[in-house]
Amino acid sequence: MNTIGVLALQGAVREHIRSIQDCGVYAIEIKHVEQLEEIDGIILPGGESTTMRRLIDSYGFLTALQEFGKQGKPVFGTCAGLILMANEIDGENAHLGLMDMKVARNAFGRQVASFEVDLEINYVAEDFNAVFIRAPYIVEVGTDVEELATYDGRIVAAQQGHYLCTAFHPELTDDNRIIEYFVEMVNKSKQSLAS
Amino acid sequence: MANRGTERVKRGMAEMQKGGVIMDVVNAEQAKVAEAAGAVAVMALERVPSDIRAAGGVARMADPTITEEVMNAVSIPVMAKARIGHIVEARVLEAMGVDYIDESEVLTPADDVYHLNKSDYTVPFVCGCRNLGEAARRIGEGASMLRTKGEPGTGNIVEAVRHMRQVQSEIRKVTGMSRDEVMTYAKEIGAPFELLLQIREEGRLPVVNFAAGGIATPSDAALMMELGADGVFVGSGIFKSDNPEKFAKSIVEATTHYTDYKLIAELSKDLGTAMKGLEMSTLAASDRMQDRSE
Numbered sequence: 438m439n440t441i442g443v444l445a446l447q448g449a450v451r452e453h454i455r456s457i458q459d460c461g462v463y464a465i466e467i468k469h470v471e472q473l474e475e476i477d478g479i480i481l482p483g484g485e486s487t488t489m490r491r492l493i494d495s496y497g498f499l500t501a502l503q504e505f506g507k508q509g510k511p512v513f514g515t516c517a518g519l520i521l522m523a524n525e526i527d528g529e530n531a532h533l534g535l536m537d538m539k540v541a542r543n544a545f546g547r548q549v550a551s552f553e554v555d556l557e558i559n560y561v562a563e564d565f566n567a568v569f570i571r572a573p574y575i576v577e578v579g580t581d582v583e584e585l586a587t588y589d590g591r592i593v594a595a596q597q598g599h600y601l602c603t604a605f606h607p608e609l610t611d612d613n614r615i616i617e618y619f620v621e622m623v624n625k626s627k628q629s630l631a632s
Numbered sequence: 633m634a635n636r637g638t639e640r641v642k643r644g645m646a647e648m649q650k651g652g653v654i655m656d657v658v659n660a661e662q663a664k665v666a667e668a669a670g671a672v673a674v675m676a677l678e679r680v681p682s683d684i685r686a687a688g689g690v691a692r693m694a695d696p697t698i699t700e701e702v703m704n705a706v707s708i709p710v711m712a713k714a715r716i717g718h719i720v721e722a723r724v725l726e727a728m729g730v731d732y733i734d735e736s737e738v739l740t741p742a743d744d745v746y747h748l749n750k751s752d753y754t755v756p757f758v759c760g761c762r763n764l765g766e767a768a769r770r771i772g773e774g775a776s777m778l779r780t781k782g783e784p785g786t787g788n789i790v791e792a793v794r795h796m797r798q799v800q801s802e803i804r805k806v807t808g809m810s811r812d813e814v815m816t817y818a819k820e821i822g823a824p825f826e827l828l829l830q831i832r833e834e835g836r837l838p839v840v841n842f843a844a845g846g847i848a849t850p851s852d853a854a855l856m857m858e859l860g861a862d863g864v865f866v867g868s869g870i871f872k873s874d875n876p877e878k879f880a881k882s883i884v885e886a887t888t889h890y891t892d893y894k895l896i897a898e899l900s901k902d903l904g905t906a907m908k909g910l911e912m913s914t915l916a917a918s919d920r921m922q923d924r925s926e
Contacts, residue, residue, distance in 0.1 A: 446888055447651040447672060468889065483648045484672070485708055491670035491881075492888055516648070542707060548731035549754045551641045552634040570644050571709065571731070588634075609644045 439623050442467040442476035444502075446492040448484020448517060452608035456616045462623075470501040478511040478623035481518030483570070483606050486542065489517055490532050499533065506535045509630055511599040511622045519602040520573050527576060536597045537579030544574045544591070556605075558586040558594055562614045567593070567605035574604050599626050637754030639776070645709070645732065645756055646777035646840040649673060649863055653853065653884050654842065656680050656867040659698065660705035666870070669880030673709040673732070675865070676702040681738050681785030682868035682907065685919065691739045693721040696728060703730070711758070716925050717743025726755040732777070734758050737924040738784045738867075747925070750774030760844070762795045762922060764802035765821030768831070769926075771839055772824040778837065780861070781922040782845020785868050787909035789846045789855065791922060796843055796859045806832045845922070848873075848906045850886030850899045857890035874904030 443453045445466035457464035457480070465472065467479065479502070481489075493499050506512050512535060514522040520542055524534035527541040545551070548571055556567040567588070575592035578584060586594035586603075593604040599622060607615045635641075652672030657663045663674045678694035679687065693714050703710045709731035714721035716735055721742070725733050735748055737760050750757040751774030760781035761767035767778050780799060782792030802821070806828055809817060814832060818825040830838055843856035844865035853864045864887055866880075873879040882899040889895050917923070 445651070449647045449650060451650070452647065484650070485648065485652060487667060487708055488652055488670045488672050488884070491668075492885070495885060547729045548645050548709060548756065549726065549729055550636065551645065552636045553638055553641055554634040568640055568644055570641060570648055606644060606648075609640060609647065 438463055439477045439620070439627060440465060440475060441620070441623060442472065442479045444479060444481050444489070444498075444518075446496075446498075447488045448482040449606065449608055450482055453480050453482050453515075456608055456613050457620070459613050460617050460620045462620050470497050473501055473505050476510075477627050478513070478619065479505065480619070481512065481514040481521050482608065483516035483518065486517040486520040486532070489521065493521075493532070502533055503535070506533070506600065509599055509626055511601065511619065511626050513619045514602040515606055515608065516570065516572055516604060519575075519604055522600060522602050523575075536582060536595070536600050536602065538582055538595060538597075539576040540573050541576050542573050543571050545569055545572050547571065554588060556586050556588060556593070558615065559583075560585065561618050562612070565607075565614065566610050566612060567603075567607075568609045569593075569605045572604045642756035642776035643839050646758070649709075649777075649842075650840060651888060652863045653880075653887050654711065654863065654865045655870055655880060656865075657702060657871070660701045662871055662876070663702045663705045663710075665877055666880055667706045667708050669877060670884040671708060671880065672863070673711055674702060674706060675711045675713065675734065675867075676730075677713060680868040680871060681921070682787070682872055683785075684738060685785040693718070693725065693739070696724070699725070699728060699730060703728075713739055714748075715739040716741040717746050717748060719748060722748055722753065726753055730755065732756050732758055735775075736760065737781060737921045741924050747773050750776075758842075760922070760925070761799065761841075763798045763821065764806070764831075765823045766926060767799055767837060767841070768821070768823035768827045771827060771837070775839065777840050777842070779842040779844040779865055782843065782847075783912065783915070784845045784921050786846050786912070786915070787848040787869060787872070787907040788912060789848070789852045790912060792843050792846045792856060793859065795845075795922075796856060796861060799837075799841065800860045803831060803836060807835050847883075848909060849903075850882040850896055853883045854886045854890035854896055857887055863887065868907055872907035878903055879906075
């Protein structure tokens with residue numbers, strides 16, 4: 438059976454674990470780099486990206502996660518996870534640089550401007566309840582990146598091969614359709630990596 | 633259509649803070665130290681609790697200049713405290729755009745009968761609790777996050793431990809109750825019945841519960857995580873220590889890796905002196921902040 442990890446340095450880890458398990462897949466919390474060998478795909482959860490980056494640096498996760506992605510193993514980032522995956526951040530240095538896109542942090546405003554809205558997401562759903570919390574958005578994407586969803590003219594979900602990201606938090610709802618989509622990405626990658 | 637200030641959006645904000653440390657700061661410089669150390673949020677204050685305790689008198693919402701200075705200095709969320717029941721202080725903080733309001737017993741209560749009706753606001757609130765009844769009443773009023781009260785500004789962990797153990801123990805108790813027992817228990821502890829039924833069903837509170845009030849060392853933070861806290865607030869503990877940068881970083885790492893005892897040993901080395909603590913028996917009843925609200 439496939440195993441999906443959730444980077445468990447800080448943030449909404451429990452919710453992602455629950456939604457992976459709801460999809461019938463084994464889920465583990467990743468706190469040490471050695472654990473990356475045990476998993477077929479990883480979710481970078483929502484939380485505070487500055488906090489996660491500091492802890493990523495403290496425990497050697499930066500190159501380990503980049504290597505994990507280079508092996509062709511799927512990575513899914515939500516909110517702070519999306520920021521970690523971008524190769525360009527407005528006004529700041531990039532983190533993992535896995536996806537060819539420029540993002541802006543807290544781009545919809547402070548917490549009082551946080552919102553939820555029904556979104557259409559390509560390949561996933563026509564009416565996905567998307568929860569945006571001090572959310573980032575994607576300012577522009579490279580030619581290899583496909584936009585999966587937009588809100589108010591901003592790109593809020595995207596995919597580049599085995600990399601997936603959303604500016605919103607699917608883990609805060611009971612709707613597992615986007616996690617199911619990621620689980621399918623992990624299945625396909627495992628098959629192709631095995632052959 | 634986009635909806636702001638919904639229960640999901642307000643509670644969700646606190647979910648994103650889990651496993652993190654929220655630090656009290658009194659100026660932009662401290663806020664930057666906290667952010668660089670890996671704090672998930674800062675609490676902007678005019679004085680940290682131990683100084684409020686020392687100064688005496690009436691403690692109120694901070695001067696908005698300080699709060700704005702902190703908001704402009706960091707990109708992580710900024711929280712601020714309003715007096716219990718002070719509708720206008722809360723509305724002012726909301727209008728300024730702070731990310732979370734702490735309706736806090738650390739400040740002198742403005743209303744000794746009623747707490748704020750927090751469901752009315754777009755901004756989310758965090759409130760203190762010492763037991764399940766108090767936790768459930770605050771959630772009933774619309775709090776989106778809780779923190780156990782502890783005894784602020786003492787650097788003494790004993791009250792934080794007492795309150796976390798109390799809440800966890802009462803959750804376990806209610807989880808094992810039959811439906812008819814829950815109604816009587818709701819009456820006894822003064823908790824909304826429907827909310828207790830929900831807690832019984834899920835085996836946990838419907839909102840995030842951090843620990844606060846007395847955390848002074850990396851081991852203290854790890855202890856509170858071990859006891860079931862979703863994260864920790866550190867008030868006076870950081871900037872009243874000898875080496876705030878080092879204390880802040882060590883407390884952040886101990887909170888993430890709270891069962892990695894070798895790491896906590898490393899983190900605790902050469903930290904310098906922690907804040908000077910207070911023994912509970914030396915506090916007069918009138919100086920106990922935790923008893924200012926129920």
